[in-house]
Amino acid sequence: MTSSLNSNNSSNSNGSSSSSIVPQAKAINLETFHHDTIVHHAKDNSYWFYEKSKESFPGQAFGLEVVSVLYHTRSEFQDILIFKSSTFGNVLVLNGIIQCTEKDEFAYQELITHIPIMSHASPKRVLVIGGGDCGVIRELVKHVEDHTVETITMVEIDDMVIKLSTKYLPQMAKFHNHPKVKLVIDDGFKFLRETSDKFDVIITDSSDPEGPAQEFFEANYFKLLSSALNKDGIVIMQSSENIWLEIAYLKELKSKASRVFNNVKYCQCYMPSYTSGQLGLIVASMDPNNDLTVPLRRFDRRKESKLFKYYNSRVHSSAFILPTWADDYINGEE
Incomplete structure (x- = not known):
């Protein structure tokens, strides 16, 4: 979930590949460093990062102890902060919101990737919108090596996120220059308005729906996604919220997707570094006969253990099971 997606302002790189040059970081002194998200506690001389949002999750916050600030900058599109935490490893923060941590990133990356890939009979061509930390690319390469996925196109507006991820999140961004990956x-x-290409799977790994990224959670975006899909294609996108926060928003988002797609489902993964410990995903297809809750393709248990840390065929199906009150609200009749 690491992308600054801007519907009104395109990169001046005009579709070119990201440079491999990584910005050089100067040593950052925590005692003199100032950032809205980092607080000094004098009692034990500790520094803490706090994620707060009056819009998305009012009245609560998520905190991590900061060991050191590794990098901070403002790119053309957003505020980028990378710090080392005492318990979650390196942490990438965009505009004050955690995008990923070394400790638990695999849960989100695996579910958003393998749910649509394993639900498609032959996912040859894959498009990723956003995903600058390259975690989704890492997961897709597993299917390239398995001779299933043939081409991967990733469209990311902020190449600074890619550059910094290669340096500070190398286990996520190790395949950004893979020969089967076209980085735009x-x-x-x-890109979606102008492309004539069709894809079997589209993964939207976007930032939260605040500011310019809001349009990526509207019905018009779902129409653009459908126009870039093959007839049996599948799209998946992070919903930003979970059932414990703004469940009404989730119902509305699913409703927007249902105006465009014949088959829409909501699933969720466990993510301790995301507010309330869960994150939801919207999965959709034009094919009403494809049961997205059951993988069309399966690996044996030994291969699952070799390839995945979070995903397996049972997790695939169970991710769609919601508590009774949430299921009735989100999936009940309008």
């Missing part, structure tokens, strides 16, 4: 530095909306 451009605006996701612009």
Whole structure:
């Protein structure tokens, strides 16, 4: 979930590949460093990062103890902070919101990737919108090596996120230059409006729906996604919220997707570094006969253990099972 997606402003790279040059970081002194998200506690001389949002999750916060600030900058599109935590490893923060941590990133990356890939009979061509930390690319390469996925196109507007991820999150961004990956530095909306290509799977790994990224959670975006899909294609996108926060928003988002797609489901993964410990995903297809809750393709248990840390065929199906009150609200009749 690491992308600054801007429907009104495209990158001046105009579709070119990201440079491999990583910005050089100067040593950052925590005692003199100032950032809205980092607080000094004098009692034990500790520094803490706090994620708070009056819009998305009012009245609560998520905190991590900061060992050191590794990098901070403002790119053309967003505030980027990377710090080392005492318990979650390196942490990537965009505009004050955690995008991933070394400790638990695999849960989100695996579910958002393998749910649609394993639900498709032959996912040859894959498009990723956003995903600058390259975690989704890492997961997709597993299917390239398995001779299933043939081409991967990733469209990310902020190449600074990619550059910094290669340096500070190397286990996530180790395949950004893979020969089967076409990396496009451009605006996701612009790419979808202009492309004539069709894809079997589209993964939207976007930032939260605040500011310019709001349009990536509207019905018009679902129409653009459907126009770039093959007839049996599948799309998946992070929903930003979970059932413990704004469940009404989830119902509305599923409703928007249902205006475009014949088959829409909501699933969730466990993520301790995301507020309330869960994150939801919207999965959709035009094919009403494809039961997205049951993988069309399966690996044996030994292969699952070799490839995955979070995903397996049972997790695939169970991710769609919601508590009674949430299921009735989100999936009940309008």
